[in-house]
Amino acid sequence: xxxxxxxxxxxxxxxxxxxxxxxxxxxxxxxxxxxxxxxxxxxxxxxxxxxxxxxxxxxxxxxxxxxxxxxxxxxxxxxxxxxxxxxxxxxxxxxxxxxxxxxxxxxxxxxxxxxxxxxxxxxxxxxxxx
Amino acid sequence: xxxxxxxxxxxxxxxxxxxxxxxxxxxxxxxxxxxxxxxxxxxxxxxxxxxxxxxxxxxxxxxxxxxxxxxxxxxxxxxxxxxxxxxxxxxxxxxxxxxxxxxxxxxxxxxxxxxxxxxxxxxxxxxxxxxxxxxxxxxxxxxxxxxxxxxxxxxxxxxxxxxxxxxxxxxxxxxxxxxxxxxxxxxxxxxxxxxxxxxxxxxxxxxxxxxxxxxxxxxxxxxxxxxxxxxxxxxxxxxxxxxxxxxxxxxxxxxxxxxxxxxxxxxxxxxxxxxxxxxxxxxxxxxxxxxxxxxxxxxxxxxxxxxxxxxxxxxxxxxxxxxxxxxxxxxxxxxxxxxxxxxxxxxxxxxxxxxxxxxxxxxxxxxxxxxxxxxxxxxxxxxxxxxxxxxxxxxxxxxxxxxxxxxxxxxxxxxxxxxxxxxxxxxxxxxxxxxxxxxxxxxxxxxxxxxxxxxxxxxxxxxxxxxxxxxxxxxxxxxxxxxxxxxxxxxxxxxxxxxxxxxxxxxxx
Numbered sequence: 001x002x003x004x005x006x007x008x009x010x011x012x013x014x015x016x017x018x019x020x021x022x023x024x025x026x027x028x029x030x031x032x033x034x035x036x037x038x039x040x041x042x043x044x045x046x047x048x049x050x051x052x053x054x055x056x057x058x059x060x061x062x063x064x065x066x067x068x069x070x071x072x073x074x075x076x077x078x079x080x081x082x083x084x085x086x087x088x089x090x091x092x093x094x095x096x097x098x099x100x101x102x103x104x105x106x107x108x109x110x111x112x113x114x115x116x117x118x119x120x121x122x123x124x125x126x127x128x129x130x
Numbered sequence: 131x132x133x134x135x136x137x138x139x140x141x142x143x144x145x146x147x148x149x150x151x152x153x154x155x156x157x158x159x160x161x162x163x164x165x166x167x168x169x170x171x172x173x174x175x176x177x178x179x180x181x182x183x184x185x186x187x188x189x190x191x192x193x194x195x196x197x198x199x200x201x202x203x204x205x206x207x208x209x210x211x212x213x214x215x216x217x218x219x220x221x222x223x224x225x226x227x228x229x230x231x232x233x234x235x236x237x238x239x240x241x242x243x244x245x246x247x248x249x250x251x252x253x254x255x256x257x258x259x260x261x262x263x264x265x266x267x268x269x270x271x272x273x274x275x276x277x278x279x280x281x282x283x284x285x286x287x288x289x290x291x292x293x294x295x296x297x298x299x300x301x302x303x304x305x306x307x308x309x310x311x312x313x314x315x316x317x318x319x320x321x322x323x324x325x326x327x328x329x330x331x332x333x334x335x336x337x338x339x340x341x342x343x344x345x346x347x348x349x350x351x352x353x354x355x356x357x358x359x360x361x362x363x364x365x366x367x368x369x370x371x372x373x374x375x376x377x378x379x380x381x382x383x384x385x386x387x388x389x390x391x392x393x394x395x396x397x398x399x400x401x402x403x404x405x406x407x408x409x410x411x412x413x414x415x416x417x418x419x420x421x422x423x424x425x426x427x428x429x430x431x432x433x434x435x436x437x438x439x440x441x442x443x444x445x446x447x448x449x450x451x452x453x454x455x456x457x458x459x460x461x462x463x464x465x466x467x468x469x470x471x472x473x474x475x476x477x478x479x480x481x482x483x484x485x486x487x488x489x490x491x492x493x494x495x496x497x498x499x500x501x502x503x504x505x506x507x508x509x510x511x512x513x514x515x516x517x518x519x520x521x522x523x524x525x526x527x528x529x530x531x532x533x534x535x536x537x538x539x540x541x542x543x544x545x546x547x548x549x550x551x552x553x554x555x556x557x558x559x560x561x562x563x564x565x566x567x568x569x570x571x572x573x574x575x576x577x578x579x580x581x582x583x584x585x586x587x588x589x590x591x592x593x594x595x596x597x598x599x600x601x602x603x604x605x606x607x608x609x610x611x612x613x614x615x616x617x618x619x620x621x622x623x624x625x626x627x628x629x630x631x632x633x634x635x636x637x638x639x
Contacts, residue, residue, distance in 0.1 A: 012278075012285035019247045020289065104162065106291040 001122050003027045004114070005046035007037035007063065008081070009055045017050065020107050021114070025121025034058025038066045041073060047118045050110075053082035064095040077117045081105070141339055144257070144293045147185020147215075148178065150358030153365065154334055154343045159315065161256075162288040163338070164280065165295045166263070166309055169319030174330065174351050175297040176206060177213070178319070179259045181355040182295060184215045186257045187224035194255035196230045196246065198262035203227045214354045226253050231265065238269050239279040247286055256292050263298040263309070273308035280312040314338040320346070324506045327471040332358055348473040359475035363510065363517035366482070380492070380528050382414065383421030386599035387558070390575045390584040395528055395556055397491070399579075400519040402550070403532040405560030410571055410592055411532035412436075413448060414558065415494035416461075417596050418530055420452045422492035423460040429492040430462045432481055434500030438463040448596045462488065472504040478518050485525055493522065495531045498550070512549035519553060555579040573599060 004026045006017045011032070018028045029044050031037040035058040037051060049067065053060035060080055067073045077098040099113045143158035152158045159165055169175050183193040197203065207227075210216045221227070228249060234242045250258060260266075270276035287294050296313070298306065310316055316336040321328050331346040343365065349358040379394035388394045395401050403411040412433075419429035436444065438456075441463060446453045455461045464484065466477060478501075485493060495501075498515070505511050515531075522529045533550070551557060557577040563570045574587040590599040 010285070012282040013289075015282055016247070016286040016289050019244075019286070020251065023248075023251055104288050106162075107289045108291070110289075 001025070001027045002047040002118050003029060003044055004048045004050060004118075005037065005040055005044060006030045006050050007032070007034065007040075007055070007060075008052040009033060010052070017110075020111075021121070024111065024114075026114075034060060034063035034066070037063050041067055041076075042070070045072075046076065048077050048079065048114065050079045050081065050114075053080055053084065061095070064097070068095065079110075079113055079117070144186070146182045147188065148181055148356050148358060149354070150347070150349070150360055151332070151356070153360050154332070154347055154358060155315075155337060156340055156342050159293055159295070160339050161293050162291055163293055163314035164284045164287065164312070165293070165315040165317065166298060166313040167295060167317045167319060168298045168306065170321075171299060173319035173321055174349075174356055175299075175319060176200065176261055177210070177351060178356050179261055179295060179297050180206075180210050181213070181215050183225050183257060183259055184217060184220060187220050188217070191224075191257065192253060192255045193225045193257040193259065194250060194253050195225060195227045195259045195261065196249075197227070198229075198234060198260065198265040199231045200262040203229070212353070226255065230260075231262075234266060234269055239266060239275060242266060243279055243282055243286075246283060250287065250290055250292060256290075258287060258292055258294040260294065260296040263296040264306075267298070267306065267309065277308045277312050280309060284312070284314075310336070322506065324504075327469070329471075329473075329506045348475055350471070350473060350476070357476075359473050359479060361510070361514075362475050362478045362521075363513040366478075366517045366521040380418075380427075381421045383417035383424075384414065384597050384599065386588070386590075387414070387573065387597070390573075390586070390588070390599075391556065391558075391578055392581040392584075396580070397528050398523040398526045399555040400523065400529045400531065400553070401556040401558065402554040403530055403558050403560065404535060404576075405532075406535050406562055409560035409562055410573075410590065410597060411534075411560055412496055413592055413597055414560070415496055415530045415532055416445065416448070416452060418528075419461045419492055419494055420455055420596075422528075423455045424451075427491040428462070428489050429460070429494070430464060430481075430484060430488070430490045431494050431496060432464045432466070433494075433496035434466045434468070435497060436465070438465050441465075447594065448592075452596070462490075466500060474501050474504045474514060477501065477504075478514070481518075482521060482525075485522065485527055490527060493527050493529045495529065498531050498533045512553070515550055516553045551577070 004021055006014055006021070006028060007030065008014050009032050014030045014032070018030060021028045029040055029046070031040045033055045034051070038058070041049065051060045051063055060082070064078055064080070067076065067078065078095070079099045079101060080097050081101040081103055083103040098117055101110060101113070142161045144161045145152050145158040167175055167178065179195070183195055186193050197206075200206070207221060211218075230242050230245055233245045246258070266279070267276055270279070283294065298309070313336070315334065315338065318333045318335055319330070320333070321330040330349050330351070332349050333346045334342045334344070343360055345361065345364065347358055347360045349356055378397050379388075379392070380397055381388050381394045382391070403414050405411050416431065419431060422429045431441065433441070442453060442456045445456050456463065462484070464481075466472065484490065501514070502508070502511055505514070519529060554577065556575070556579065559574050559576045561572045563572050571590050571592070572587050573590050575584065588599050590597050
């Protein structure tokens with residue numbers, strides 16, 4: 001089962017994303033800031049990282065810089081989310097992001113990006129095979 | 131890298147489909163938002179919630195209706211069958227009805243949240259209605275827990291592009307404060323007794339993201355369901371565009387009165403016919419409509435007391451032309467039967483619609499009192515008529531409104547509606563005067579905006595040709611007080627003759 005790491009300090013959004021992504025057949029782990037997120041990257045070896053930009057302790061920019069500094073994770077796809085359009089411009093220049101999601105976004109937009117980056121989840125594959 | 135398109139300032143809206151409701155919110159609810167509708171039992175919450183659902187699915191979307199310890203679904207649906215919006219084909223297909231009470235009872239708010247998430251995801255509903263939110267509040271151990279539930283629900287439904295409308299029985303109670311602070315919009319439904327009837331009203335108290343028509347607006351529940359009538363002063367009469375053809379004058383069909391008015395009234399104007407009962411207001415108004423009909427100008431009579439049949443019968447005594455115009459509908463008749471549940475805004479809305487639809491050029495509202503009777507807040511009467519008259523002016527309509535003075539005789543003339551006299555372009559006063567134990571009718575022009583008038587008081591009579599106005603009435607002293615009597619010691623032979631002499635204008639107060 002593919003693993004997705006969701007990093008956001010908005011717990012309600014994290015809970016919702018976990019619910020949605022698990023419902024789509026992915027294993028989901030989470031963290032509430034960039035520092036904890038980086039530790040989870042090393043521990044969980046995710047197939048995809050979905051992270052917020054503005055977070056306490058370490059923001060999304062620091063997180064992705066840290067991830068890209070680790071040779072194992074230089075190519076892991078990262079989706080950045082933010083309510084600030086400026087975040088997209090800032091991060092795109094330096095971080096080799098896979099996608100940027102402007103908040104608020106809808107689940108369909110996210111799922112479309114996730115499917116494109118890592119394929120569909122197992123539950124859906126199984127359902128489709130039937 | 132891909133990037134979802136930058137969000138524009140205006141968020142997408144969800145139209146409720148409830149007549150008038152989207153006008154109050156200036157375009158509907160915001161998609162992805164969470165809204166609370168509160169009201170006492172009997173306020174119409176369940177009907178409104180279902181009506182929004184049926185309206186939503188009619189456009190091809192899906193809705194989820196969740197009940198929390200309210201009436202059973204079977205019973206609720208059987209009650210809804212009498213409404214026009216109810217479509218049995220949508221039940222169980224586009225609208226899914228589920229009860230969340232059992233899971234709420236067993237697993238409290240976290241269980242309910244998980245249940246809602248799963249059910250919403252599976253149903254692909256873009257509208258969630260929760261009926262009986264007060265039950266969820268009662269199982270919460272703290273305000274914080276309830277707020278957390280709402281916040282998590284809010285975030286989830288936004289992700290799904292789903293809009294939530296929650297209904298609760300509470301109405302301004304302190305224990306609902308937590309909920310009210312969390313939601314994107316708050317709507318109050320109230321009802322109160324007015325006379326022997328019920329006046330229902332709706333008020334948007336809060337709406338994040340946009341402006342709305344503040345204050346209370348009346349609504350009714352009838353066969354079509356809930357129909358909201360925005361206060362007309364909040365939506366009409368704001369246009370500065372008016373017909374200003376100063377040269378054009380419209381005849382009122384009474385040559386002497388036209389002369390007193392300097393040639394008639396302006397096409398886009400409001401004229402008050404002020405007088406006591408039986409003083410001839412209706413006849414002057416009908417004369418105006420008849421004169422318009424002769425010029426092929428569509429006219430409308432809007433009245434509250436006489437039925438169309440009675441009006442046609444009474445018109446027969448005033449000349450065959452008028453009677454024929456009424457019978458052949460050259461002059462349209464619109465009668466408002468007496469009822470305690472009338473909504474002035476509904477009547478005004480209907481009136482404006484007919485004026486636009488039929489191209490009405492002359493309108494006679496016979497009895498302002500007919501409107502006033504239905505205001506449960508008399509303070510807004512002035513604003514109401516101001517908006518109505520402004521809108522009619524903007525439509526180029528010459529409007530006559532009759533207003534009944536309370537006193538048959540007396541030194542004072544009172545206009546019952548505050549500010550009404552100031553917003554009129556013209557005021558024609560019709561009075562009774564007693565002289566030698568006989569009633570006389572007097573007419574005078576008390577106000578004419580933008581024109582010279584003959585302010586003299588004249589006597590008039592009503593005959594088979596309608597109104598006939600005599601030359602200037604030469605009265606005794608105090609005749610304008612309506613108390614014309616002989617001065618003590620005045621020899622009867624020295625009294626002025628009734629149809630000579632000159633009156634003076636009395637100031638309105």
